Amino acid sequence: MRHILSILLENEAGALSRVVGLFSARAYNIDSLTVATTEDPTLSRMTIVTHGSEDVIEQITKQLNKLIEVVKVIDLNESEHIEREMMLIKVRSTGKEREEMKRMADIFRGRIIDVTDKTYTIELTGTSEKLNAFIEAVDRTAILETVRTGASGIGRGERILKI
Amino acid sequence: MQITGAEIVVRCLQEEGVEFVFGYPGGAVIDIYDAIFKQNQFRHVLVRHEQAAVHAADAYSRSSDKVGVALVTSGPGATNAVTGIATAYMDSIPLVVLSGQVPTPAIGMDAFQEVDMVGITRPCVKHNFLVKNVAELAVTIKKAFHLAKSGRPGPVVVDIPKDVTQHLAEFNYPDSLSVRSYVPVTRGHSGQIKKAVNLLAGAERPLIYIGGGAVLGDAAAEVRDLVQSLGLPCTNTLMGLGAYPGSDRQCLGMPGMHGTYEANMAMQYCDVLVAVGARFDDRVISVPSHFLSQPKKIIHIDVDPSSIAKRVKVDIPIVGDVKLVLRDMLEQWRQGEHGLHAAALAGWWKQIEAWRAHDCLKYAVSDTLIKPQFVLQKLYEVTGGQAIITSDVGQHQMWAAQYYRFDAPRRWINSGGLGTMGFGLPAAMGAQLANPDATVACVTGDASIQMNIQELSTCKQYHIPVKVVNLNNRYLGMVRQWQEMFYGNRYSETYMDALPDFVKLAEAYGHVGMRVEHPGDVEPALREAFAMKERLVFLDVITDQSENVFPMVQNGRGLNQMDLPPHMRDVQDAPFENNRDYGNMC
Numbered sequence: 001m002r003h004i005l006s007i008l009l010e011n012e013a014g015a016l017s018r019v020v021g022l023f024s025a026r027a028y029n030i031d032s033l034t035v036a037t038t039e040d041p042t043l044s045r046m047t048i049v050t051h052g053s054e055d056v057i058e059q060i061t062k063q064l065n066k067l068i069e070v071v072k073v074i075d076l077n078e079s080e081h082i083e084r085e086m087m088l089i090k091v092r093s094t095g096k097e098r099e100e101m102k103r104m105a106d107i108f109r110g111r112i113i114d115v116t117d118k119t120y121t122i123e124l125t126g127t128s129e130k131l132n133a134f135i136e137a138v139d140r141t142a143i144l145e146t147v148r149t150g151a152s153g154i155g156r157g158e159r160i161l162k163i
Numbered sequence: 164m165q166i167t168g169a170e171i172v173v174r175c176l177q178e179e180g181v182e183f184v185f186g187y188p189g190g191a192v193i194d195i196y197d198a199i200f201k202q203n204q205f206r207h208v209l210v211r212h213e214q215a216a217v218h219a220a221d222a223y224s225r226s227s228d229k230v231g232v233a234l235v236t237s238g239p240g241a242t243n244a245v246t247g248i249a250t251a252y253m254d255s256i257p258l259v260v261l262s263g264q265v266p267t268p269a270i271g272m273d274a275f276q277e278v279d280m281v282g283i284t285r286p287c288v289k290h291n292f293l294v295k296n297v298a299e300l301a302v303t304i305k306k307a308f309h310l311a312k313s314g315r316p317g318p319v320v321v322d323i324p325k326d327v328t329q330h331l332a333e334f335n336y337p338d339s340l341s342v343r344s345y346v347p348v349t350r351g352h353s354g355q356i357k358k359a360v361n362l363l364a365g366a367e368r369p370l371i372y373i374g375g376g377a378v379l380g381d382a383a384a385e386v387r388d389l390v391q392s393l394g395l396p397c398t399n400t401l402m403g404l405g406a407y408p409g410s411d412r413q414c415l416g417m418p419g420m421h422g423t424y425e426a427n428m429a430m431q432y433c434d435v436l437v438a439v440g441a442r443f444d445d446r447v448i449s450v451p452s453h454f455l456s457q458p459k460k461i462i463h464i465d466v467d468p469s470s471i472a473k474r475v476k477v478d479i480p481i482v483g484d485v486k487l488v489l490r491d492m493l494e495q496w497r498q499g500e501h502g503l504h505a506a507a508l509a510g511w512w513k514q515i516e517a518w519r520a521h522d523c524l525k526y527a528v529s530d531t532l533i534k535p536q537f538v539l540q541k542l543y544e545v546t547g548g549q550a551i552i553t554s555d556v557g558q559h560q561m562w563a564a565q566y567y568r569f570d571a572p573r574r575w576i577n578s579g580g581l582g583t584m585g586f587g588l589p590a591a592m593g594a595q596l597a598n599p600d601a602t603v604a605c606v607t608g609d610a611s612i613q614m615n616i617q618e619l620s621t622c623k624q625y626h627i628p629v630k631v632v633n634l635n636n637r638y639l640g641m642v643r644q645w646q647e648m649f650y651g652n653r654y655s656e657t658y659m660d661a662l663p664d665f666v667k668l669a670e671a672y673g674h675v676g677m678r679v680e681h682p683g684d685v686e687p688a689l690r691e692a693f694a695m696k697e698r699l700v701f702l703d704v705i706t707d708q709s710e711n712v713f714p715m716v717q718n719g720r721g722l723n724q725m726d727l728p729p730h731m732r733d734v735q736d737a738p739f740e741n742n743r744d745y746g747n748m749c
Contacts, residue, residue, distance in 0.1 A: 013293075014285075014293075055472070059472075062469035062471075065468070066469050068290040
């Protein structure tokens with residue numbers, strides 16, 4: 001099953017490679033990983049999307065907690081949460097395709113952020129499924145390039161991850 | 164007053180009360196060695212290979228309860244240390260390994276003797292550091308010692324660039340420190356302990372399964388209290404030998420691949436299993452599904468939450484320091500006036516005694532060939548069971564674990580997790596230095612000993628009078644055993660041709676060498692060797708080449724499906740295929 005893990009860790013050189021190394025050394029899956037500094041510059045916040053059986057997810061959580069630089073780990077799946085991913089997608093848009101592509105971007109609440117006479121670059125934010133749905137919806141041959149950030153997640157309501 | 168980084172390193176080690184640093188100099192650590200030259204608070208032991216420095220520091224730690232310290236130079240010095248570090252990591256041994264690094268401006272330039280030590284050791288350390296600023300050096304070393312010995316212990320590497328050892332800073336060594344991201348649990352959850360006590364009180368076939376965590380957590384007294392006051396059977400794993408006295412009736416011996424018949428049967432057929440600092444390793448329980456095919460409830464006490472429910476689902480996990488958890492358990496047990504099911508326990512003991520009556524470690528004695536088991540029995544007798552025994556890896560290791568009854572912890576020093584051949588001799592050095600008055604013997608084989616034999620030179624330099632008992636069967640015995648059992652007797656590259664004359668070799672290094680070729684000479688030779696208290700004696704014991712280690716649980720089989728020694732071939736529940744056509748089970 002797909003799980004989305006939120007990790008608070010020390011913003012130190014090498015911390016990221018410890019997390020990534022753990023996943024490869026123990027043959028866990030990483031579907032996506034995002035990381036950046038938080039409002040507290042000594043801490044980084046990482047979101048990892050992974051999949052595995054409940055036993056495997058439990059081990060992943062424990063092994064992450066065992067890393068010295070990891071401050072806290074939560075499995076966002078354990079309660080209500082919100083996740084967002086951003087995609088930049090460059091599509092061919094010439095002739096009558098041009099109007100169609102604009103309409104499609106509007107339907108998905110995307111924004112066209114760069115335009116040439118042959119291409120649009122669309123910024124699209126949402127759940128990973130929504131981004132997948134957009135890719136499915138447009139003519140595959142029109143897609144020139146995609147860049148995705150991977151999912152970031154946060155708990156709903158009062159639930160916070162802080163030290 | 165400002166002092167150099169090199170002097171800071173030395174001051175830190177002094178503050179930590181370090182007695183011995185095992186190491187080898189080189190360009191990147193030359194300043195540290197200069198600072199060592201100018202002090203006399205701790206001793207430096209110059210090994211002949213960096214791997215041996217780490218093994219010696221490791222055994223120094225295993226045989227005391229102090230943190231071992233090794234010092235190596237950058238590049239090849241650092242990579243040579245890696246096997247030692249991985250060995251310590253797999254067995255959770257607290258070490259601080261200081262490695263030199265090229266100067267900070269040269270890092271990443273493929274400089275001479277540069278290697279990414281932090282990157283290379285990341286998967287086999289508890290933590291590691293690259294110190295880029297001399298101002299952070301002291302606090303980093305403090306952290307390294309703190310991390311190494313607290314929680315689940317382990318090796319910590321501190322990589323120090325050469326320029327950092329030359330830069331100046333004030334020396335401030337913190338008395339204590341807290342790491343916000345690292346707060347190991349010590350006390351177990353009282354609710355969980357209560358549940359465990361209740362479960363144990365209802366047990367009909369209880370078993371205490373004691374692992375290396377009981378040794379590392381100095382919980383031998385608490386283990387003994389639990390086992391003896393409740394009258395329970397127990398089993399010590401390879402790493403837990405000595406945590407409960409091996410010669411006591413309540414100890415069933417070692418479980419696992421080469422465990423005793425009674426310990427393995429009890430592991431399989433118990434109804435409540437209490438794991439104390441043990442991790443259900445594949446060499447202990449074999450296949451988890453088969454192990455659990457006999458219904459049992461499991462209580463698992465461990466300081467490391469990630470060891471719990473890793474291979475086996477448990478019913479009552481208790482995270483905490485084993486010593487404190489066992490104390491709390493016993494306190495609750497006594498307060499609650501719990502009692503065991505006396506009739507059921509008596510029946511369980513009767514069953515265990517029936518298993519034990521098969522005497523699974525019995526072997527055929529020979530008048531002409533020296534049986535390796537016989538050597539271990541004689542070693543046990545001659546040393547009165549009081550020696551510190553280090554071992555290498557292979558058949559001799561298993562025989563030592565089976566036949567030497569360890570009655571106290573920290574006397575059995577072996578590489579259990581990583582299985583590092585070459586561990587034994589440098590380990591004996593470290594154990595002897597930590598215990599100068601103890602009798603220390605290294606049980607080894609003709610293949611293992613050659614992996615770090617250069618350390619005979621270190622032993623000479625520092626007058627380390629260990630006794631080397633080389634069970635010489637001219638084979639890589641354990642691999643040969645597998646080839647015999649599972650690979651149609653195709654002894655691919657396991658015959659040790661062109662062995663050196665070990666007696667002459669020992670003499671060349673300035674030691675005493677003795678060869679033993681007849682069973683009748685084993686005991687006199689051992690007595691003569693151990694009487695030479697000031698000398699290293701190398702006993703080259705020519706043993707039966709065909710001897711195999713039994714019992715044996717083949718890979719993929721259950722604990723009650725052992726291959727048993729010849730005298731037990733008709734024992735039920737553990738079929739022994741006497742045609743030696745085992746099929747390829749590995």
